Amino acid sequence: MAVTPPICDFGWKAPGFTLPATDGVHYSLDDIRGPNGTLIMFICNHCPYVQAILDRIVRDAAQLQEAGIGVAAISANDVADYPEDSFENMGKIAKDHGFSFPYLYDESQEVAKAFGAVCTPDFFGFDARDGLQYRGRLDASMRQAGPSDAKRELYEAMIGVARTGAGPREQIASMGCSIKWKSA
Template sequence: MLRLSRQLDYGQPAPDFALPDTEGTIRTLGEFAEAPALLVAFICNHCPFVLHVLDGFIDFARDYAPKGLQVVAISSNWPDDYPEDDYAHMQALARDKAFPFPYLHDDSQDVALAYNAICTPDFFLYDGQRRLTYAGQFDASRPKINRPPVPGLPPLRHDLPVTGEDLRGAVDALLAGLPAPQPQHPSAGCSIKWRPGKDPSWA
């Protein structure tokens, strides 16, 4: 089901996490404390919206790592309906794509809840004090998929290249000590697949 990311209150702190990466190492928010900027991205393996931007997102992470951006990707999907979202497939994707960032497994989904994540991809950009500065789309490009339009929403743009324009602009501004560009447009993607009884009221 198509979802839009939530427009959250800017300035709120990044919730803590302690999650295994695809090598089995527990990674925490605190270990990235020296990075002047942190991007937490909720993604998964199967979502066509994630797959549409994935190579561009990997290039983005490589481009901005030398500038001081730490990227952390998290998969929170319950894999019963989509087995390709399980931990073994996460490990394979991270290896096959040579992810330049840790890919963490949120099996309990508690971290997704803490971040108010709702879709894949969902992006949360934090400054050096880990205050939220951007929660929006990678760019306006969307995959061409056979889904009916959502009432009240503009049609998905299938004719645009993947550039990461919006997120790049937000990171450039943050690293330059400037406010994030406005308006911030929500990300669009597949709904996070919640455990039975775990889905929040806003999902």
């Protein structure tokens, strides 16, 4: 079932965290933060919405890092019910797709809850002072990749944040699979 997150709550502060990554290192928000902003992406391995745009995510993340924006992806899905999202499989995805950013595992799901993440993909674009400036979609892609010339909404928004400190006032929410929460 497709889920849509709420639109940007401008200025909302990024919560701190420290999580293990597929490269064997633990990363905190301080480690990821870039001088011109930070992008935190909630993704997972099995979601068709993520699979459809994964190459675009990798492309845009690398270019945003070149612009001084720190980038990380977090998977928070319940791996007991979704074993394809396991930490081991996360490492394979990161390696196979050449992630230039850390792919973090939120086993407790506390970080996803602190962010208010609801789906994969769910993008959180922060300014240099950790204020939320973008909570929109990557581009017009859905369960299938959109046209190759689709407007790069996330990339353009974050370049604007890097230059001006402000995100676009008009944003279209991302859409994806719901985060697979653990049973109580």
